[in-house]
Amino acid sequence: MHHFKYHQGILQAEAVPVPRIAEAVGTPFYLYSLATLEHHYQAFDQAFGRVPHLTCFALKANPNLAVLRIFARMGAGADIVSGGELYRALKAGIAPERIVYSGVGKKTEEIEFALKKKIFMLNVESPEEMRLIDQVAGRLKKKAPVAIRVNPDIDAKTHPYISTGLKKNKFGINIRESLEEYRLARDLPHVQIKGVDCHIGSQLLLTGPFLEAVEKLKKLVTALEALGLTISVLDLGGGLGITYHEEEPPRPREYARAIIQALGRESRTIILEPGRVLVGNAGILVTKVLYVKRGEEKNFIIVDAGMNDLLRPSLYGSFHGLLPVAKKKAPAIQADVVGPICESGDFLAKDRTLPLPQAGDLLAVMSAGAYGFSMSSNYNARPRAAEVLSRGREFDIIRKRETYADLVALERIPAFLRGKPKERNL
Ligand SMILES: *Cc1c(COP(=O)(O)O)cnc(C)c1O
Numbered sequence: 001m002h003h004f005k006y007h008q009g010i011l012q013a014e015a016v017p018v019p020r021i022a023e024a025v026g027t028p029f030y031l032y033s034l035a036t037l038e039h040h041y042q043a044f045d046q047a048f049g050r051v052p053h054l055t056c057f058a059l060k061a062n063p064n065l066a067v068l069r070i071f072a073r074m075g076a077g078a079d080i081v082s083g084g085e086l087y088r089a090l091k092a093g094i095a096p097e098r099i100v101y102s103g104v105g106k107k108t109e110e111i112e113f114a115l116k117k118k119i120f121m122l123n124v125e126s127p128e129e130m131r132l133i134d135q136v137a138g139r140l141k142k143k144a145p146v147a148i149r150v151n152p153d154i155d156a157k158t159h160p161y162i163s164t165g166l167k168k169n170k171f172g173i174n175i176r177e178s179l180e181e182y183r184l185a186r187d188l189p190h191v192q193i194k195g196v197d198c199h200i201g202s203q204l205l206l207t208g209p210f211l212e213a214v215e216k217l218k219k220l221v222t223a224l225e226a227l228g229l230t231i232s233v234l235d236l237g238g239g240l241g242i243t244y245h246e247e248e249p250p251r252p253r254e255y256a257r258a259i260i261q262a263l264g265r266e267s268r269t270i271i272l273e274p275g276r277v278l279v280g281n282a283g284i285l286v287t288k289v290l291y292v293k294r295g296e297e298k299n300f301i302i303v304d305a306g307m308n309d310l311l312r313p314s315l316y317g318s319f320h321g322l323l324p325v326a327k328k329k330a331p332a333i334q335a336d337v338v339g340p341i342c343e344s345g346d347f348l349a350k351d352r353t354l355p356l357p358q359a360g361d362l363l364a365v366m367s368a369g370a371y372g373f374s375m376s377s378n379y380n381a382r383p384r385a386a387e388v389l390s391r392g393r394e395f396d397i398i399r400k401r402e403t404y405a406d407l408v409a410l411e412r413i414p415a416f417l418r419g420k421p422k423e424r425n426l
Helices: 018-025 034-047 065-073 083-091 108-116 127-139 177-186 208-226 254-265 276-282 312-316 404-408
Strands: 002-005 010-012 029-033 053-058 078-080 099-101 121-124 144-151 190-198 233-235 269-272 284-294 298-304 320-325 330-338 348-356 362-365 386-390 393-399
Touching: 010 018, 018 029, 018 284, 018 362, 018 386, 018 393, 029 034, 034 053, 034 065, 034 276, 034 386, 053 190, 065 386, 065 393, 078 083, 083 099, 083 108, 121 127, 121 190, 121 233, 127 144, 127 177, 127 190, 144 177, 144 208, 177 190, 190 208, 208 254, 233 393, 254 386, 276 284, 298 348, 298 404, 312 348, 320 348, 348 362
Parallel strands: 029 386, 053 078, 053 269, 078 099, 099 121, 121 144, 144 190, 190 233, 233 269, 298 330
Antiparallel strands: 002 010, 029 284, 284 298, 284 362, 320 362, 330 348, 386 393
């Protein structure tokens, strides 16, 4: 469900015609719909009904402050994976007691930051990290609330780059070895064990793997309680998939129902860490056609957004729908839609059939709200795109387009290199 629809042949975000925004902010830009974001959060959160739960939005999918504020206002927590994400979450007004911290490579300063801010829980991914957290907490005269992120060795049946719950993945502690690790952690003076955690992958299209994970966590909890540990929280991670093309992921309601059923008479607080499902289809990337280049073997539609703006097609071979912002009657062309970056891997879509565009036409890259802007870069010295939020008939710029000056703002030519290069004869 989303609010990007045609009205009299023109694509609108809620009630704002997309070309109006393009005129005001230039291209490319990310465009998110407030109504869609709110609807997605509500549908997800309410699916768990009265089960005691906390929905912690996984920031890495879309960490824009305005997006975070929208969720914060609705009571969301946050799943963070870095000190920078903690900073963003707090800045957006997400309460620290609603923040969980995941990630395999937390640094000392980041752990300190999290403990000082009194976040809800750190999800620990290795025995060494557990020791470091204990030390840091000791220094701060605190007790660190922790869960162990266990790796349940479950095949999430998704892209290998976004599968995280297999033995061969770098994430978590093997579930069988975790029992011993919990036992050791129990004796550390400055950690307080709160729960168990897992996150098995992203863009999951079946409930099966989630249920397998719940079963394995439940068994683990039973074993932990036999050791005398109190486990008050089950963190089930994120990973629910969305429709990019023809996928039919479980709806939040089905996903929740399956999980609730698998939990049985569990009364512990559950934590959910949805990312993509909240924001993916709530955002599009709007780009302008620069050239149409016909080749002997292939045609190319060259647009002003590239892999630096939206990396997913290049990185994972992901499919994103493409729509002309203004519907037109034109002969169809089959083409690759590519960006201006000097890499053959720079494409947004391959072998698509579209009404033949002209230079200046706008295209909407659909389902770009998750892992879109957040994975963007300045590669090829390209200022990053603007981000815009639509709200009924209005829109707001929620991140300005970067300027050339922004590109070099942090760079410095050392003194010994100062002075303009001398003129030379060629
Ligand atoms: C990325 C991530 C998520 C969110 O994943 P989605 O597929 O976007 O829902 C949740 N938890 C952890 C630990 C993650 O790394």
